[in-house]
Amino acid sequence: MSNSESLQMNRKSPVPVDQCGAALATEIISDRWSMLILREAFYRVGRFDDIQSEIGIPRSVLTDRLKKLVSNGILTREPYREAGSRTRTAYLLSQKGRELGLVLLALMQWGDRHLRDGETGLSVTHKETGQALVVGLVPASEPKIGFDEVTLTPTSSAP
Amino acid sequence: MSNSESLQMNRKSPVPVDQCGAALATEIISDRWSMLILREAFYRVGRFDDIQSEIGIPRSVLTDRLKKLVSNGILTREPYREAGSRTRTAYLLSQKGRELGLVLLALMQWGDRHLRDGETGLSVTHKETGQALVVGLVPASEPKIGFDEVTLTPTSSAP
DNA sequence: TAGGCTAAGTTCGAATGTCAAACTCAGAAT
DNA sequence: ATTCTGAGTTTGACATTCGAACTTAGCCTA
Numbered sequence: 001m002s003n004s005e006s007l008q009m010n011r012k013s014p015v016p017v018d019q020c021g022a023a024l025a026t027e028i029i030s031d032r033w034s035m036l037i038l039r040e041a042f043y044r045v046g047r048f049d050d051i052q053s054e055i056g057i058p059r060s061v062l063t064d065r066l067k068k069l070v071s072n073g074i075l076t077r078e079p080y081r082e083a084g085s086r087t088r089t090a091y092l093l094s095q096k097g098r099e100l101g102l103v104l105l106a107l108m109q110w111g112d113r114h115l116r117d118g119e120t121g122l123s124v125t126h127k128e129t130g131q132a133l134v135v136g137l138v139p140a141s142e143p144k145i146g147f148d149e150v151t152l153t154p155t156s157s158a159p
Numbered sequence: 160m161s162n163s164e165s166l167q168m169n170r171k172s173p174v175p176v177d178q179c180g181a182a183l184a185t186e187i188i189s190d191r192w193s194m195l196i197l198r199e200a201f202y203r204v205g206r207f208d209d210i211q212s213e214i215g216i217p218r219s220v221l222t223d224r225l226k227k228l229v230s231n232g233i234l235t236r237e238p239y240r241e242a243g244s245r246t247r248t249a250y251l252l253s254q255k256g257r258e259l260g261l262v263l264l265a266l267m268q269w270g271d272r273h274l275r276d277g278e279t280g281l282s283v284t285h286k287e288t289g290q291a292l293v294v295g296l297v298p299a300s301e302p303k304i305g306f307d308e309v310t311l312t313p314t315s316s317a318p
Numbered sequence: 319t320a321g322g323c324t325a326a327g328t329t330c331g332a333a334t335g336t337c338a339a340a341c342t343c344a345g346a347a348t
Numbered sequence: 349a350t351t352c353t354g355a356g357t358t359t360g361a362c363a364t365t366c367g368a369a370c371t372t373a374g375c376c377t378a
Contacts, residue, residue: 021270
């Protein structure tokens with residue numbers, strides 16, 4: 001059934017590994033947990049115990065990953081206080097971290113399509129126009145739609 | 160300097176981890192090596208020894224990751240023969256694998272911006288219009304630009 | 319002011335995974 | 349018949365991950 005579709009092979013890539021942003025990025029965020037921690041951060045789940053129990057990461061590993069993400073400027077560690085309760089620690093996305101949103105969304109889009117049989121868990125809507133949005137290739141000249149111009153709506157079952 | 164920008168915290172995410180495509184996807188591709196292997200696959204570097212020496216992965220680990228990627232339908236393992244030489248084995252992207260291209264590009268875009276001081280290693284051009292393309296949010300209603308409508312050009316130094 | 323409760327980590331030994339280097343093995347090429 | 353090559357295996361040292369229990373500081377309440 002499958003015959004040789006793609007005959008031409010290359011012996012090396014045109015862009016050396018150490019000059020590729022993707023390759024450098026994997027060193028920071030491509031382990032079993034970092035992306036999941038960032039997922040929580042995007043949803044503003046920023047407390048140690050909450051992150052830990054949602055994704056099921058060992059506490060010692062979470063400590064380590066948070067340190068790594070903070071030291072890479074992706075998260076910040078900040079004290080915060082809710083109305084009339086004690087001061088706590090929160091891990092928040094920095095601007096640099098926020099810009100990983102596209103990666104996370106692209107991953108979600110792929111995962112929903114190929115691993116969940118097309119079921120989307122979250123829909124992204126343009127506030128201004130009400131249009132549904134997806135991650136795709138866009139002319140660099142067009143105005144970028146930022147995450148602050150967008151509404152996220154969980155699609156299916158309750159939290 | 161940094162005061163509490165974002166006061167409202169959530170105790171849990173609106174989309175449970177096991178219903179999130181991104182979370183499922185990380186189980187397959189979020190280890191130190193899989194994304195790098197896919198990077199090679201996108202550049203059609205498909206031979207065992209070539210992948211191994213480009214990214215520096217231990218051979219035993221490469222064996223394991225290739226099996227995993229094949230069993231998840233992201234790569235296919237196929238015999239191929241170049242003009243007048245012996246039959247070899249090549250690892251090629253499946254359609255499912257090809258659709259990870261957006262994730263890889265989004266990661267590259269982020270990495271180039273934040274880890275390489277804005278130096279881009281690769282530029283993406285729309286064949287039809289000649290326009291430079293980036294990964295971004297697009298209305299779902301607009302026609303998608305596929306990877307077959309696009310030219311990839313290494314930006315800087317030779318392979 | 320003592321005692322409890324939380325949140326945010328540490329510590330620890332066992333299980334698992336990664337590493338580099340050397341080895342295997344089948345099919346061409348000499 | 350021997351060498352070469354591509355695609356893996358094997359191995360034993362080293363590193364990371366796991367989960368369960370422990371620590372520590374600050375508040376809260378009595």
